[in-house]
Amino acid sequence: MRRRLRIALFSHDSLGLGHIRRNRALAFALARDLPALTGREVSGLLIASSPEAARFDLPTGWDWVILPGVTPAAGGYAPRALASSMQGLRALRAAAISAILDQQRPELFIVDRHPFGIGGELAEAIDQVRDHGCRTVLGLREVLDTPSVIEAEWDKVGGPAHVADRFDEVWIYGDAAVYDPRPTGEVPVSLAAKAVTTGYLSQDRPDDGGSTPAEIGTDRFVLTCLGGGSDGGSLASVAVDAKPPDGLRHLIVTGPQMDAEEFDRLRARAGAATTVIRHSHDIPGLVASAEAVVCMGGYNTLAELMSTTTPALVVPRKGHRAEQPRRAFALAATGAVDARTIDSLSTDVLSEWFAAQSGQLTDRSHIDLTGLVTVPRLAAELIDAEQAAAPISDTAPAAAVAEPSPAPATAARLPITLEETSHAV
Structure with a gap:
């Protein structure tokens, strides 16, 4: 062998x-x-x-x-x-x-x-x-x-x-x-x-084998997830006061890297219909099960999201890098998500978005x-x-190898800018 x-x-x-x-x-x-x-x-x-x-x-x-x-x-x-x-x-x-x-x-x-x-x-x-x-x-x-x-x-x-x-x-x-x-x-x-x-x-991401948190059980819910959580405080502060649609609960997953005091303040502010937890073993499963999701604009969060049909509002982090806004608004331009800056988001806006999108489906089949x-x-x-x-040996270094031929370029499209917000909510 x-x-x-x-x-x-x-x-x-x-x-x-x-x-x-x-x-x-x-x-x-x-x-x-x-x-x-x-x-x-x-x-x-x-x-x-x-x-x-x-x-x-x-x-x-x-x-x-x-x-x-x-x-x-x-x-x-x-x-x-x-x-x-x-x-x-x-x-x-x-x-x-x-x-x-x-x-x-x-x-x-x-x-x-x-x-x-x-x-x-x-x-x-x-x-x-x-x-x-x-x-x-x-x-x-x-x-x-x-x-x-x-x-x-x-x-x-x-x-x-x-x-x-x-x-x-x-x-x-x-x-x-x-x-x-x-x-x-x-x-x-x-x-x-x-x-x-x-x-x-x-597509075909590994199954994390988690389960819906006990506080949610079999209830229908909307979801806010903040990635690792170290930079999600601004979005969490808006989301915790948002009103979920009638008959639904609101689950907020802050991420394990959120500051402990900030996490405790969020839990203390949460209303009866809102549950705040630090971590879930199966964020992709929660996203797929939710009626609608609001999230930040990190690559991994959106890659996992796009394998579902769950409506999504992406609120990219502000500062540090321009990566998240550029990704969020480029995807919004294709209809794969909605997007807003944190400065344009309020509790009322988020509550209205949850009400309008819950139970809807988003088609992302046009994205590779x-x-x-x-x-x-x-x-x-x-x-x-x-x-x-030059086959690699267990006992001797392999000979030098030639560089591969350049990979063929795929169709190019210039990225959308933050000013191009016609597809954002």
């Missing part, structure tokens, strides 16, 4: 749960489809740096590796909890990553969003795995930020050509007909030549949601190309 195919996925995990859940969904898709596509059993590691990762199960033969964490800080990042300088933490994380990958010897390494991690912590490890014949992929959300912000970020890590030299392919987890980051410059020319859009990572089927196929093609060039 051919030896087991080993895969590694990395996320820096500085804010929210989206990076964790995105890589977990990829792991399940690769574990499900790659054995048939390659004729080999598959195992893998997910390298993350959030303790919340341990809440989520993985396919058989896969495991988490949790690094000491970082958190956003003025001008960059800071250690989340460890008593260390950022320089010291970066050195610790870099050494751990290199040791893990040297031991595992993956044949495919997928890096989420930040090509070299925090402060270049991945640079040595990427060169190391490529010397072993590993294929490397940079996975990107479909929306990154305003082009000027992203241009500065590419320059900070050595420029797009430097990134392109170290990655065999770039996978953009979206539908170019909704939002294409290549013509905007968010994915520059040298990286766009290696890029392909996969479709949103929506097949990323979790496309990614295993792309992975198999990349691995097969490597094997054709």
Whole structure:
């Protein structure tokens, strides 16, 4: 029998749960489809740096590796909890990553969003795995930020050509007909030549195996969910006073990263028809069961939402990045969701929206949601190309491999701007 195919996925995990859940969904898709596509059993590691990762199960033969964490800080990042300088933490994380990958010897390494991690912590490890014949992929959300912000970020890590030299392919987890980051410059020319859009990572996501909270039981309900919760306070403050439609309850899931005092204040404000909980093991199941949902504009939240027909009002976070507003209003332009800025939302507006949308269905079949089927196929093609060039040995590094041919570009569409609000409520 051919030896087991080993895969590694990395996320820096500085804010929210989206990076964790995105890589977990990829792991399940690769574990499900790659054995048939390659004729080999598959195992893998997910390298993350959030303790919340341990809440989520993985396919058989896969495991988490949790690094000491970082958190956003003025001008960059800071250690989340460890008593260390950022320089010291970066050195610790870099050494751990290199040791893990040297031991595992993956044949495919997928890096989420930040090509070299925090402060270049991945640079040595990427060169190391490529010397072993590993294929490397940079996975990107479909929306990154305003082009000027992203241009500065590419320059900070050595420029797009430097990134392109170290990655065999770039996978953009979206539908170019909704939002294409290549013509905007968010994915520059040298990286766009290696890029392909996969479709949103929506359909065939893993079953989280949760259940409806006991406070809701079999009651019909509307839902407000805030992702990880660290930046959901403004939306939660509006939602907690919203009146659910007659005969329905309102469930608010704040996310495990919301500040404890803020969570306690929300629970104290909640009316008799509103239930506030910190965490659910099955947010996708709740979204699918709800009569209507209001949420923020993170990639993972919307990717999970779009596999349902539940009406949705997206209220992107304000500040930090322009990513969420650009995504929310681009999807609103297609009719997949409604969208509002937090400044234009009030308790009355939200109550009226719940009343109008509850029990309705939203058709999202025009959006490409097949990323979790496309990614295993792309992975198999990349691995097969490597094997054709130089099969990987357990005992000796593989020979250098040729770069793959540029992926064909899909149809381009410039993103909608915040001023184009004709499809927003």
